[in-house]
Amino acid sequence: xxxxxxxxxxxxxxxxxxxxxxxxxxxxxxxxxxxxxxxxxxxxxxxxxxxxxxxxxxxxxxxxxxxxxxxxxxxxxxxxxxxxxxxxxxxxxxxxxxxxxxxxxxxxxxxxxxxxxxxxxxxxxxxxxxxxxxxxxxxxxxxxxxxxxxxxxxxxxxxxxxxxxxxxxxxxxxxxxxxxxxxxxxxxxxxxxxxxxxxxxxxxxxxxxxxxxxxxxxxxxxxxxxxxxxxxxxxxxxxxxxxxxxxx
Amino acid sequence: xxxxxxxxxxxxxxxxxxxxxxxxxxxxxxxxxxxxxxxxxxxxxxxxxxxxxxxxxxxxxxxxxxxxxxxxxxxxxxxxxxxxxxxxxxxxxxxxxxxxxxxxxxxxxxxxxxxxxxxxxxxxxxxxxxxxxxxxxxxxxxxxxxxxxxxxxxxxxxxxxxxxxxxxxxxxxxxxxxxxxxxxxxxxxxxxxxxxxxxxxxxxxxxxxxxxxxxxxxxxxxxxxxxxxxxxxxxxxxxxxxxxxxxxxxxxxxxxxxxxxxxxxxxxx
Numbered sequence: 220x221x222x223x224x225x226x227x228x229x230x231x232x233x234x235x236x237x238x239x240x241x242x243x244x245x246x247x248x249x250x251x252x253x254x255x256x257x258x259x260x261x262x263x264x265x266x267x268x269x270x271x272x273x274x275x276x277x278x279x280x281x282x283x284x285x286x287x288x289x290x291x292x293x294x295x296x297x298x299x300x301x302x303x304x305x306x307x308x309x310x311x312x313x314x315x316x317x318x319x320x321x322x323x324x325x326x327x328x329x330x331x332x333x334x335x336x337x338x339x340x341x342x343x344x345x346x347x348x349x350x351x352x353x354x355x356x357x358x359x360x361x362x363x364x365x366x367x368x369x370x371x372x373x374x375x376x377x378x379x380x381x382x383x384x385x386x387x388x389x390x391x392x393x394x395x396x397x398x399x400x401x402x403x404x405x406x407x408x409x410x411x412x413x414x415x416x417x418x419x420x421x422x423x424x425x426x427x428x429x430x431x432x433x434x435x436x437x438x439x440x441x442x443x444x445x446x447x448x449x450x451x452x453x454x455x456x457x458x459x460x461x462x463x464x465x466x467x
Numbered sequence: 468x469x470x471x472x473x474x475x476x477x478x479x480x481x482x483x484x485x486x487x488x489x490x491x492x493x494x495x496x497x498x499x500x501x502x503x504x505x506x507x508x509x510x511x512x513x514x515x516x517x518x519x520x521x522x523x524x525x526x527x528x529x530x531x532x533x534x535x536x537x538x539x540x541x542x543x544x545x546x547x548x549x550x551x552x553x554x555x556x557x558x559x560x561x562x563x564x565x566x567x568x569x570x571x572x573x574x575x576x577x578x579x580x581x582x583x584x585x586x587x588x589x590x591x592x593x594x595x596x597x598x599x600x601x602x603x604x605x606x607x608x609x610x611x612x613x614x615x616x617x618x619x620x621x622x623x624x625x626x627x628x629x630x631x632x633x634x635x636x637x638x639x640x641x642x643x644x645x646x647x648x649x650x651x652x653x654x655x656x657x658x659x660x661x662x663x664x665x666x667x668x669x670x671x672x673x674x675x676x677x678x679x680x681x682x683x684x685x686x687x688x689x690x691x692x693x694x695x696x697x698x699x700x701x702x703x704x705x706x707x708x709x710x711x712x713x714x715x716x717x718x719x720x721x722x723x724x725x726x727x728x729x730x731x732x733x734x735x736x
Contacts, residue, residue, distance in 0.1 A: 221570050221573070222570055222571055222573075224570075225566065225567050225570040225571070226567070229556065229559065229563075229567060232558070232559060232563070233556075233558045233559070236558055237558075301553065301554075301556075301557060302550060302552050302553045302554035302555070303554055303555065303556045305520065305550055305554045306554045306555075306568070306615075307571070308519075308520060309518050309519060309520060309543055309548055310543060310568070310571040310572060311539075311540045311541075311543040311544045311571070311572065311573075312571045466515075466520065466521050466522070
């Protein structure tokens, strides 16, 4: 427990000490939220779908968590490059606990960013339909973060240098985000796109959070939960397996 | 007496390339043992296998009485290591780096602060304990890494080229610490270096590895005698490895390419 805590603390310290980068991390999602939320609001309202800001906030929260969690695997690459990985690997701590402590740090950082963005969204006019369901939304955010951190840790363990990690990261993160239900409802999109979005686990995270926050569902909360839980188990197994195989 | 490090027919292959080729040696408790050899001879690979970072292809490895491949946790508690490359978290302070180590090695809570203070004072870094590592010089980092490796009272200390890139003063200081640790605590020291003067001054016994094979082993005097009464260790070393080094330089590209290919293959597998 002690070890998991200290490695978690290490990741949190590294993040909160990065100064201005903490703030810069919010810029992109904030621009998306404000520019799209207000810019497309009239079109969305006219098509009879209600407020676009209300619709897009859950999607943007998923964006923050997806991007931060996906980039978290870079820490594995950095730890290898700067040598701290070796210090952890020769210690008598099981690799499972090493990855768990560090990954929980990644999840905490992602959740923190998601929550700050949620607070900002409330300030600019977003209203959850039921405050009592906000903690459930946070639970789904945590599940999403764990799933993505698990995956990116696995990728981080597989690549040797930062360039490779960034390439894989970029290759995946943009399609995962845009080909989900983050920015638009799946009711009126072309069938091919709908099929892709239905295979994309991110859609289920968005749907779950949207259900909790604005009571609009596409797949149903139970299905969202099952898909997310399944994805989480698979990616965490993948991440742990790849991390176990690292030879420094 | 039971040797504290025992290596039998140790072998490591990367694809077709044999990095370490059936080597045997023993290190006795309390001994200062130098492991020398040209670049690419198999030194670091051997240390990685001894310290559980790499699985041997075949052979037997025992550290402090434990089987290195089977009893990894016990083995890991028994040694401290200062790596060839830095292994500190740059974003954290000296104290935080020490605390992570103390926690990972399960040092009892009430002892942690005291031990950290004692060791940071030993390496003259107590005043800088709240400084972040990225503000530290190479020498300070090395001293901190040594202090960190000592936190859990290891029986054996591995030092992989610990003085690389350090100035003469820091090198001097470092070897004085090491000799003192050996004298006062009976700690076994296993180190590699390219500065043969250091090995001659500090080591009680020396093994020389080349092309993955141990080509000579013994005290400095024995090595000098073996090479026909050479003047010093450097001359003896060059007699033992010199010709092959020149051959290796001529052939180095081929070997390295082959080796890299094998490593890449091994990794992707």
